[in-house]
Amino acid sequence: MSDTEFTPEPQLTGHNYDGIEEFDNPTPGWWTWLFVGTCVFSFFYFILSLTGVLSAEAAYEKESLAQTQAQFGQLGKLEPDAPTVFRLSHDENLMKIGATVFQANCVSCHGRSGEGFAGPNLTDSKYIHVRKISDIPEIVKNGRANGAMPAWGNRLTSNEIVLVASYVAGLRGQNKPGKPVEPNAIEIPQWSGGSDATK
Numbered sequence: 001m002s003d004t005e006f007t008p009e010p011q012l013t014g015h016n017y018d019g020i021e022e023f024d025n026p027t028p029g030w031w032t033w034l035f036v037g038t039c040v041f042s043f044f045y046f047i048l049s050l051t052g053v054l055s056a057e058a059a060y061e062k063e064s065l066a067q068t069q070a071q072f073g074q075l076g077k078l079e080p081d082a083p084t085v086f087r088l089s090h091d092e093n094l095m096k097i098g099a100t101v102f103q104a105n106c107v108s109c110h111g112r113s114g115e116g117f118a119g120p121n122l123t124d125s126k127y128i129h130v131r132k133i134s135d136i137p138e139i140v141k142n143g144r145a146n147g148a149m150p151a152w153g154n155r156l157t158s159n160e161i162v163l164v165a166s167y168v169a170g171l172r173g174q175n176k177p178g179k180p181v182e183p184n185a186i187e188i189p190q191w192s193g194g195s196d197a198t199k
């Protein structure tokens with residue numbers, strides 16, 4: 001009876017649908033391994049997705065940063081004059097660089113959002129030294145009050161000074177709650193992008 005041992009009766013699952021029965025055949029090896037493969041892949045893909053590197057947002061950020069850096073490389077020399085500072089203060093991309101310079105050098109005295117701390121609040125419309133937009137890069141470069149406001153001319157590149165000055169110009173009017181208006185600060189006219197001769 002060795003024959004029956006090697007060719008057993010096909011096993012049935014016992015399912016019966018209107019008389020139609022089902023063999024209990026093993027799934028083919030290639031199918032099983034494909035299945036195992038997808039499980040392993042999904043495990044690693046899931047872990048990778050948690051890190052955020054796969055997200056569309058991450059891809060966008062990366063692309064946008066590369067774009068901005070390329071722009072920074074192509075800037076040429078930025079003039080510390082009113083038209084340039086005014087224009088840059090509205091340039092969303094380049095102001096990301098201005099913000100970075102501000103975060104790295106100015107927040108210790110002027111606060112994370114420019115709301116003021118040891119230095120004055122830069123988000124209102126009243127200023128101690130600034131009278132026109134082109135004063136900002138000059139003040140940043142040379143400092144004021146015997147170094148209470150340090151001079152950045154030797155520490156930042158001239159383009160960084162223009163960019164951070166433009167960023168500071170853009171803070172005006174945000175009126176962040178923080179340090180109250182300085183007693184010796186006065187209200188000055190709205191920024192003008194016109195040439196220094198007129199404003």
Ligand code: HEC
Nearest residue numbers: 105106109118119120127128129130140144145148149164
């Ligand atoms: C060590 C503290 C300190 C740091 C750091 C600092 N500032 Fe100041 N800043 C001051 C002080 C204090 C004043 C006010 C000086 C005065 O009272 O005359 C001031 C004034 C200013 C003004 C003039 C404000 C006005 O009302 O006219 C500007 C603009 C300014 N800072 C920008 C910056 C920028 C941009 C940076 C970073 C590159 C920076 N500051 C870093 C302390 C600082």
